Amino acid sequence: EAQVTQNPRYLITVTGKKLTVTCSQNMNHEYMSWYRQDPGLGLRQIYYSMNVEVTDKGDVPEGYKVSRKEKRNFPLILESPSPNQTSLYFCASSFYPTLPGQGSEKLFFGSGTQLSVL
Amino acid sequence: KQEVTQIPAALSVPEGENLVLNCSFTDSAIYNLQWFRQDPGKGLTSLLLIQSSQREQTSGRLNASLDKSSGRSTLYIAASQPGDSATYLCAVMNEGAQKLVFGQGTRLTINP
Numbered sequence: 001e002a003q004v005t006q007n008p009r010y011l012i013t014v015t016g017k018k019l020t021v022t023c024s025q026n027m028n029h030e031y032m033s034w035y036r037q038d039p040g041l042g043l044r045q046i047y048y049s050m051n052v053e054v055t056d057k058g059d060v061p062e063g064y065k066v067s068r069k070e071k072r073n074f075p076l077i078l079e080s081p082s083p084n085q086t087s088l089y090f091c092a093s094s095f096y097p098t099l100p101g102q103g104s105e106k107l108f109f110g111s112g113t114q115l116s117v118l
Numbered sequence: 119k120q121e122v123t124q125i126p127a128a129l130s131v132p133e134g135e136n137l138v139l140n141c142s143f144t145d146s147a148i149y150n151l152q153w154f155r156q157d158p159g160k161g162l163t164s165l166l167l168i169q170s171s172q173r174e175q176t177s178g179r180l181n182a183s184l185d186k187s188s189g190r191s192t193l194y195i196a197a198s199q200p201g202d203s204a205t206y207l208c209a210v211m212n213e214g215a216q217k218l219v220f221g222q223g224t225r226l227t228i229n230p
Contacts, residue, residue, distance in 0.1 A: 043207070
């Protein structure tokens with residue numbers, strides 16, 4: 001089954017304790033991205049990656065790191081979490097055609113990770 | 119900077135009605151536009167994707183239209199059902215950029 005898998009689903013941690021949220025997709029997608037969703041602010045992009053070893057900042061990258069060493073994995077790293085990073089996080093992936101008609105860029109989302117930083 | 123607006127924020131209609139959800143964006147230089155559905159506590163599911171060169175896309179009871187020049191898109195849902203109750207979000211990707219900008223969504227309730 002085609003899917004984007006995020007782990008963990010729920011995470012409670014304390015300020016300053018490094019954590020990693022994993023994301024894996026089995027669709028051989030080039031494009032992967034992380035978002036956070038907050039009430040009243042909607043979905044905001046944190047980082048994205050066009051392919052292996054190619055990453056770039058989204059709109060709210062401060063306090064986050066990512067890596068793309070393999071095509072299927074795109075972990076989100078919080079080196080020193082703070083309470084303002086309490087949020088619902090989503091990973092997503094899509095095909096990225098280089099020529100028209102090669103495929104659809106429909107975005108597939110994971111089920112989300114609810115993070116609470118105390 | 120691209121801004122995406124969805125009005126209304128919430129909508130409640132009786133089962134069986136046809137309805138239209140609206141999405142507007144400030145920068146018409148878009149690469150594509152997607153409509154998503156989000157159920158409470160769940161991730162987003164892509165419903166329809168419209169390329170900038172297209173005017174509309176259809177899937178079952180859903181039809182999405184795009185008017186780039188006026189910065190508008192609509193999602194038409196025919197013969198609504200209680201199972202259509204969810205939050206619907208639109209998102210645009212600008213030309214030359216790989217960032218997706220989301221609207222805040224319309225929370226739709228279909229009453230039996």
